Amino acid sequence: MIRFLLIWLAFATPLCAEVLTRDQLSAMILAPYELGQPVNDKGVWTLLNSGGGEAGFVFETAPLAPLPGFSGAPIDLLVLLDREGRFIDVRLLHQNEPIFVSGLGEAPFRAFLEQYRGHSINEPLVVGTPYGSGGTASDNVYLDGVTKATASVRIAHDSILAATLAVAREKMQGVGAGPAPKPDPAHDEALDWKALLDQGLVGRLQVSEAQLDAAFKGTTWAHDGAGADPEAPFIDLYAIDLGPPSLARAVLAPETLAEIARFTARAPDDELFLLIEAGQHGLVSEDFVRNTAPDRLTAVQDGLPLVLRDADILPELAADLPPELSDATKMVVRLDRRLGFDPTRPWELRLQAVRQHGMFQAEVGSAHFPVALQTPERFFLRPAAPERLSPFAEALRNRATDLWALAGFLALLIAALLTQSRLAGLRAFTPVRLTILALVIGFVGFWGQGQLSIVTVMAVARGLVAGGLEVLLYDPFGLAVWAAAGLGFLLWGRGFFCGWLCPFGAMQEFAHHAGRLLRLPRIEPPRSLARALLWTGPIAATGLIAVAFLAPEHAEAAAELEPFKTAITMHFDRPWPYLIWAIGWLAVSTVWFKGFCRSVCPLGAVMRLGGLLRLRAFIPRRVECGKPCQLCKVRCAYGAIKPTGEIRYSECFQCLDCVAIHDDKSRCVPLVLAAKRARRVA
Structure with a gap:
């Protein structure tokens, strides 16, 4: 049954749109040009001038260079090229990149594409920002990129170059575009x-x-x-x-x-x-x-x-x-x-x-x-057939400094958590934890754009069924955070990411501390309601993945259930409905500790599944825990400790509060009672 469903989904949700028809293309060609005859079945047409002479070529990029974007589908662009190899126009036909669908909007993307007009394929075109530009009088032509959309712009640029050079070599230079040796x-x-x-x-x-x-x-x-x-x-x-x-x-x-x-x-x-x-x-x-x-x-x-x-x-x-x-x-x-x-x-x-x-x-x-x-x-x-472009090494080198900094940060964080008793036992544990979370918000989130999202899970789900996981390779920083989360699954379950590496989760924790400073009441839902809310995340995740397969054109809008794009990717620079949703959850966190994480978060539901890979119970317990001592259960802000004293690791965010209590002779009830008995005996 599952195999049949996967096959049906693969055929029901193709990754690439069909080539535009003649009528569709003709409506896009403006005077003094008009559409000529098709050159091949890959969307290449001749372009005619007002006198009926051949002026160049018109073609789509997706059939010629199907580089997958973050939605799993290529960015489809229409290129008008004259016979001298100059770009007459480059227009956006279809894209489903998350950052442009409901984040920045398509306006900056279209503005980026306008830069190609008048440039020639004989010029070495380079995306300059944020990759760096050269010195005075360089022969390179630097195109301004789009901040916060580095990977998507890179995909579009490589698609334009690959498709245009393929047409130029085959139709304008008489050079076959066979496989390179x-x-x-x-x-x-x-x-x-x-x-x-x-x-x-x-x-x-x-x-x-x-x-x-x-x-x-x-x-x-x-x-x-x-x-x-x-x-x-x-x-x-x-x-x-x-x-x-x-x-x-x-x-x-x-x-x-x-x-x-x-x-x-x-x-x-x-x-x-x-x-x-x-x-x-x-x-x-x-x-x-x-x-x-x-x-x-x-x-x-x-x-x-x-x-x-x-x-x-x-x-x-x-x-x-x-x-x-x-x-x-x-x-x-x-x-x-x-x-x-x-x-x-x-x-x-x-x-x-x-x-x-x-x-x-x-x-x-x-x-x-x-x-x-x-x-x-x-x-x-000479290979028999060409191979698909692989962008990973390119993206890896472009973010080398950020990746080295991330690797150092993750190494120190993992080392500290491996000695969790020492970390939790620090007198200044709370300031240390908040400092780490501030780095997560600033470096991992705002700077590195490493906020993991259910959007990636949706893209991977589609990619596993229909093929094409290359989209992950355009964001090595995010991929490194995913890898760290995967390692965390084995060592600590979901708690490593949800408790220490999620920028929006860190924001909620700061919001809760602000609530305590403002003396706002702390609200906890009744136990029955709290247990019921644990199902909202899995339901949301299942629904979003279903939308990604059954109605992919609505997938990005549905993913706005997560406030991550608004808060982290867009730095709260969005229309007011999105701001209300994101800021509202931060406001909720001032009175209900990490309310979004503990209820609606679809990514948290996925992290719960990943937590099933946990190899050990890393939080120490005593026989008295829960029988009769209930201190850790009462103090647990996540409600992740059973009345019997056992840890619900699927709900544990690895805050280490219970570890600090467990090792504190002045707070752990069994240790306090043992010390009193020892004094009486003495």
Whole structure:
């Protein structure tokens, strides 16, 4: 029965919409253009001008580049491209990204897409904010991203590039978009530096000071920087393909080879190149931000730009390489073979040289020096079919600093909780706990956007049935918090996340402390009602997952049952109905401790299920607990202790109050009575 239901749901809820019909597309094409004839069955059409001549192409991105978004479905965009490769327009057809459905709204997304107009596919387009931009006069074209929607904008940008370059290669350049080759791991050659040079396996660009002066001759910058030795090397660039293992072994130290192997395991479709610049120029400007597109380097193949990015690897060279290369500027860059790059066909790496004229508000000029590169076919294998884009390594490097900080925070938190008796026994335990919760709200929540949500559970549920869990890889920070919650299931049950890592839960706890300072009454529902409210979360979670399958167009609206997006993702910057819902629950928490967590929260219901994986009973108990001592039960703010003294771990938030009582000789009733008996005996 379950198998039949899953199969039915898979067919009942397709992830991708069908290609638009001619009538639908015609209504979207505005004068002076009109729709021509279909080019293929993947949504590519010719675009006609007012005279009936072919002006370019019209196509949807979803059929050509079905990169899944957070809803499990691709972001579908309409691209109008002229015959010279310039974007006439990029429009949003359909998206179901949570942040744009009911968070920021679609306005900032549409504003982001407007930036493509007038730009050419021959320009190296890069999402600049928040990935960082380069120095003055960089050849890269930086598009402003959308704050709080980093992953969704990245998905849209990669979809546009992948679909547009596929159309351009096939229809405008006459180059087939077949599968790119991959390095052959079985191919082995004994090579050294001399052999690499003799066989032309190292690309080299040499530009003297005289050649640089000649490049700027007759311009405003002709005499800026002049006066150096004309024969001195201004640029002495070496470029080596690190994809083939034989080439990498010939130039890299063992430590760097191991790092390259780890990188390749994470991103098997990236082709790495080692760049060594032994002249005076260098490779990037002082403003360059690692993990982004190099601002002084661009790459072109078949007349189309290649997506060139820094690999964030600091290479060490092999010991037998010439000594003068050891002190040279070194960098490892990457090119994505899935976006059409083929290292076995000719391509160009272009290095930009910049001069400035004037002291104040200097006028910047540039000259470009190309080096032709091509790696022999013998080092590669050609796969039979292309593989799907994998964004994880890209997103991982973009958030490397945040992830390291999160890893350190989680390591310290887990270490502290593993010695829970010491932590709970601190005289300043409450200030310590509130400090940790403040960090969770500020760093994990507001800064890292690591508030877990039932939306992710809904997307995973759909992905498990229909395939496509790649959406998780666009948010490595959130994925790390999920991993920590999973580890917490084994050690402490649901309490690790719900009690220590949930930003909105932490907000409710601060609200409750504010209620105590304001001397508001503390309200607890009757025991029968409190037990009944424990079922509202599972019912809500079940209903939301059902909506994700049966009515996915309403899934994001239904997920607003959680106030997390309003409070954490949007920083309370939303219309008043959402604010009333989120702030109302915080107000409730001032009198009813964590009311949302203990009743409606659908994510808490999922965490309860995860808590079934708990391997141990981590809260110590005595035989007197519950028989007759009821102190811990009375003091438990969550009502998670049975009258018999046993802990209901499915309801325990790991606040450690009962642990503090258990180890306190002045508060634990059995310990107090034992001490009195000992004094009487003495």
